[in-house]
Amino acid sequence: MNALLLAATKDVVAFHVNPVLFYALAAIAIAGATGVVISRNPVHSALFLVMTMIIIAVFFLTLSAPMVAIVQVIVYASAIVVLFLFVIMLLGIDRHEMLATDDRKYQRPAGAALGLLTLGGLIATVIGNWQLGPQTSSGRALSAIPTLDGVASTTAGETDQIRPLARTLFTQFAWQFQVTAVLLVIAVVGAVVLARRSTRPARTEVSA
């Protein structure tokens, strides 16, 4: 594991991801994403999602961001998908007929057409004009990839990946980080509001 991390780290400092590796992983990730959408069984969909998430974690590894990769595995591939599976099984919708209940015939083709249109539009705007990072007046990139206070430019192993991340989180992004506390309070209060059994009797009369 450590060797893999180090190897990945070294690779990324120069930002030379092996193209064969990249395309192979990309193919698997896209196959997983397609599987999420087309599989009839919701449990299979969730498992396909795990596949995509893990491949994305590997992408982060190849970009010398082991910290993000591990977070990706822990949060997305584990916690969130397990939550999905819980919900699927609790609601008992792990049978495929539940998914085949769209009553409007035009929705599916229309959705597909709009999705393809968006995809085409995005590809058309991005391709041929793909440049990352700050640019000079002529539109030429100043540096290969924007750096987050040197997250990508430090090299000395795992701790150095985490330290700049923590540093930015508690200095540059301190307020953003603090405000997420409000989100957590809302989540708790909201869960109580929505899940609590009403103590009052249900309304009997309809009009006042």
Next chain:
Amino acid sequence: MNPVLFAVLNTELEKPRIDWPIIAPVVALFVTALVIVLLRAILRTQPKLVYQLSIAAAFVGLVTSGAFVGNEWRIIHRSGIFQTFSGAIAVDGMTVFVQAIVLIATALGVLLALGYLRREGLETPEYLVLLLLSATGMLVMAHANDLVLVFVALEVFSIALYILAAFDRRRAESQEAGLKYFVLGAFSSAIFLYGIALTYGATGSTSLTEIATQLGVVDPKAHTGLLVAGFALLIVGLGFKVSAAPFHMWTPDVYEGSPTPVTAFMASATKVAAFAAFLRIFAGAFAQASDDWRPAIYVLAVLSLLVGTIAAAIQSDVKRMLAYSSIAHAGYILIGLQVANAGSKRNELPGTAASLFYLLVYALMALGAFGVVQSINHRGETNHAITDYKQLSKRQPLLAALLTLFLLAQAGVPFTGGFIAKLSIFRSAVDAGQYQLAIAGMLAAVIGAFVYLRLVVTMYATGQDDDPDAANEPRIKLDVGSRIALTITASAIIVLGVLPNWFLDIAHQATQLLTR
């Protein structure tokens, strides 16, 4: 101790400077919400007392927060506009202006809710907690100068609103509204986030100031597809939140199904907060790239006007009608955004100022109109079909008169704030040379007038099948909260219509200070 860890701990970490006066409005509301949660936990055996205390706490919190916003205004006047928290927060006129509107809308939202919650048997402190937390997110949105902060604020106020929309869990429509808003809202947030990612990829920063600087040095013709795609996705995400067509699909269903005071709050404060971000990101940070995004805003504005006014004309439900008219209002405000950076010599009224003034007036009109609708509703959210408003002038003369005022204001009749708001939008469009947009807006205003007048006529017209006993129907007794809220909104709309100059001037100052 682990030597590596020790080294990390020893390296000097420059501590972020906490600018307390600037975050005080946000902190005040957040602390108030936490106090209410704690009260609820400590005094579990006395729910009545907790509810009374939490109402008092909510108003104390709102007033405190308002005082801190006033202090911000003083600070700006003393030391000019500035950024703080490593550029995450912009302290300028727009921050103060938008925060003030949000606080006013929240206070009125609480006042309107009190009677409603009693009628529907929903008197719980959680309602106030969620409302205050949502407002907290909106205050953050108003000063957010960093795309990450914009996103966090957007999520904070949206998630609180999803729950508020579903607050009346016993009513299926309320649950449906909450779920629909949540699913579509989460979807639009994801799109917005992707837009942030692409913009970051293209400019190398999430800070709006740095993005603006970066865009300033690049020749507009050399803008990469990445940047343009980022703009597009950000427009989709924000367009959803301000319910601009074609991202408006959720609006009528959610506005109709949600408890009416929530709808009033959603229609006013949410739109103000989301437009604040819209203006700050596009008219502020992306000003140098306005050739890239102005055509898209043009289309959005015209579509919103078209869909909003025409669909409002064919609704048979008052709440849905007002929902569609809020889409049309989004269209007018988008006109202001479209012409925000149009280079004109005699640009006396920049589009941003017109938009901000329109937001102020719109928030009051929406709160007032939904406030009256809420009072006319019967228990269980019935009685809001247009046919239920027949002869309302005989049955409930006061409410009918108030609703007429709010509807005329929305139609843009002179001597109401709505007239000045529409006029300033059209004037800024004409000043910027966007005659087609101005004409589209005026046409929409004419069709819109028909929509509002139809309801007014329904309330006042007499016919053959009239109920002769209509005048004897018992008058609805308004609760104190609604009475105060409706008095404030009605008089404010008239004041804004008769003496708008002071407010227009403030809106103008707010934009002059806008960080570029």
